Amino acid sequence: MLFVYRVTAGQEKVVADVLRHKVEKDKLPVYSIAMMNELRGYLIIEAQDEVVARQAAMRMPHIKGVLSKSMDIKELDSMIGAASPALSVKKGDIVELISGPFKGEKARVIKIDENKDELTVELTEVAVPIPVTIKSHTIRSYQKAEDVSS
Numbered sequence: 001m002l003f004v005y006r007v008t009a010g011q012e013k014v015v016a017d018v019l020r021h022k023v024e025k026d027k028l029p030v031y032s033i034a035m036m037n038e039l040r041g042y043l044i045i046e047a048q049d050e051v052v053a054r055q056a057a058m059r060m061p062h063i064k065g066v067l068s069k070s071m072d073i074k075e076l077d078s079m080i081g082a083a084s085p086a087l088s089v090k091k092g093d094i095v096e097l098i099s100g101p102f103k104g105e106k107a108r109v110i111k112i113d114e115n116k117d118e119l120t121v122e123l124t125e126v127a128v129p130i131p132v133t134i135k136s137h138t139i140r141s142y143q144k145a146e147d148v149s150s
Helices: 012-026 051-057 073-080 145-149
Strands: 001-006 030-034 040-046 063-066 092-096 106-113 119-121 132-134 139-143
Touching: 001 012, 001 051, 001 139, 012 040, 012 051, 030 051, 040 051, 051 063, 092 119
Parallel strands: none
Antiparallel strands: 001 040, 001 063, 030 040, 092 106, 092 139, 106 119, 119 132
């Protein structure tokens, strides 16, 4: 069964590590511990039953509580199975920044780092081109590279 812990936001990794050590030491029937970036302030564990889930959480720093209702596996599938498709920008494309200090500016993509989900862009409508590294969700595609060369 899946159970959800409420934890201090930003401490999910620390809690998961401490919890893993406690489970190993006490040999509790906890089968998995999941931490997801989309669920800030929550940890999901798979345990034999609610008693075991509550026992694992006892006297643990940063755990605020266990949600009283267990989670269905179908709810978890929707979070991990359907990852958002990667942004379809390529090197040389013109993009518009939609947030941050350069909101509304046009920029040319000069580097794509898929591991970090970041782009390095060069602002085009300024006197001196400035390379800026931004997250890929802060842009909107404006013009493809093939269209720019025409």
